[in-house]
Amino acid sequence: MLPCEPLAGLPDIPAAKFDPQVLYVDIWWWPYSAKVDWEKVHSKLTLNEQRRATAFHFDKDATAFMAGRYLQRFVLSKYTSVPRMDLDIVAGVHGKPHLANAGMAFNLTNTEGLAAIAISSTAKTLGIDAEPIGTAIETQAALLFCAPAELEIISALQGSERQLLLLSYWTLKESHLKAMGTGLIGAPDQLNVQLDRMTNSIRIDNALPSDDSHWHHRLLHAPCGHLIALSVQSDQTELVVRQQKLPDPV
Numbered sequence: 730m731l732p733c734e735p736l737a738g739l740p741d742i743p744a745a746k747f748d749p750q751v752l753y754v755d756i757w758w759w760p761y762s763a764k765v766d767w768e769k770v771h772s773k774l775t776l777n778e779q780r781r782a783t784a785f786h787f788d789k790d791a792t793a794f795m796a797g798r799y800l801q802r803f804v805l806s807k808y809t810s811v812p813r814m815d816l817d818i819v820a821g822v823h824g825k826p827h828l829a830n831a832g833m834a835f836n837l838t839n840t841e842g843l844a845a846i847a848i849s850s851t852a853k854t855l856g857i858d859a860e861p862i863g864t865a866i867e868t869q870a871a872l873l874f875c876a877p878a879e880l881e882i883i884s885a886l887q888g889s890e891r892q893l894l895l896l897s898y899w900t901l902k903e904s905h906l907k908a909m910g911t912g913l914i915g916a917p918d919q920l921n922v923q924l925d926r927m928t929n930s931i932r933i934d935n936a937l938p939s940d941d942s943h944w945h946h947r948l949l950h951a952p953c954g955h956l957i958a959l960s961v962q963s964d965q966t967e968l969v970v971r972q973q974k975l976p977d978p979v
Contacts (some may be wrong), residue, residue, distance in 0.1 A: 731897055732929040733948040736957060742973040751979060752965040754852060757804045758845040759975040760953035761794050761796045769978055770799045775814060780908055789841055797839030797846075801826075808833060825910045836907055843955045852889075855961045856907030858900045862956050866895040874902060874917040893956075897948055898922050900958035905946070908960040933960075 742755050771779060778798045787792035802813040809816070809831050817829040826837070834846040838859045847857040871883060879898055883891060902917040921934040931946040945968040949957040963970060 730926055731893065731948060732924055732926060732931055733897075733950050733956070736949040736951045736972055737974075739949075739970050739972040741787070742971045752849070752851050752961070752963050752968050754847055754849045754959065754968065754970050756845055756847050756856060756857070756949075756957070756972045757800060757975055758797060758843065758844050758951060758957075758972065759977075760951070760955075761792070761977065762842075765796075765977050767792060767795060770795050773802065773813065773978075774798050783951075793839045793841055793844070796844040797837050799978070800839075800844045800846055801835075802835050803836065804848060808848060812889050821910055823911050824909060825907065838957075838966070840955065843951060843953055845951075845957060847959055847961075851963065851965065853962045853964070854908045854910065855959070856904040856909070857949070857957065857959050858903035858907065859955045859957045860896055860900055862896065862950075862954050863894070864896055865892060866899060871895055874899060876918055876921040878921050881936070894924075895948055896956055897924065897958070900956055901933065901946060901948065901960070903946075904958040904960040905935075908962055923937065926937065926975075 736758065745784060771782060774782065774795065782791045782795050785794060805816050805828065806813040809828070818826050819829050820826055821944060833848060833850050834852045834855050835846060836856045837846045838857045840859050841858050841861060845857060845859050847855050849855060871880065875883065875898060886894060900918050901922050905920060906917065923932045923934065931948065933946060935945065943963055943966055945961040947959040947970060949959065951957055959970065
């Protein structure tokens with residue numbers, strides 16, 4: 730068994746307010762479907778986002794992009810009280826988005842069938858990644874992103890157990906590197922993920938430059954069939970993760 734919690738089992742977000750003495754991270758998630766009025770969602774995006782959505786070759790990629798950007802503007806507006814279309818979302822050096830005039834850490838992930846955003850006013854930085862649990866990872870890909878110790882563990886496994894562990898490594902590394910603001914240019918094979926089933930804990934040994942702040946990592950299983958990884962950096966030692974499902978727009 731992996732140290733993985735059910736997303737829906739986390740406490741609900743009571744309101745978009747934070748106690749600054751507590752490290753809260755809120756996850757808003759939207760298991761969107763084909764029944765959504767995508768023309769309406771498209772109309773809620775900026776002109777630049779609309780152009781980017783129409784540039785995708787495959788409809789499923791355009792849909793995932795629109796779902797993510799819609800969710801991002803909905804949540805950021807809720808937490809900042811800035812109208813959705815007035816939010817000034819800018820990209821950092823390696824493309825990680827942030828708000829130009831707000832001390833709010835957030836990160837977005839969108840994949841087929843799910844968009845999710847993690848947000849906090851007390852974290853230094855954070856990253857989130859999600860993938861469908863049935864995602865297959867080939868051996869050659871694993872050789873590129875796994876550390877030697879991880880490959881040794883993987884070599885002893887077969888079938889679905891092997892694939893789930895590989896997917897756990899992948900999503901955790903992605904969330905960690907997104908939190909660091911480097912993305913996959915940060916060499917994922919330099920991260921060694923350690924999953925302790927006895928203590929239900931996750932640690933990532935990092936050969937990459939980082940400060941001494943605490944890192945918190947979580948694996949979550951969404952009821953829509955996705956694995957979510959969350960990585961949070963903070964000076965605070967206790968992390969409280971809350972969740973809220975976003976209904977389809979009406």
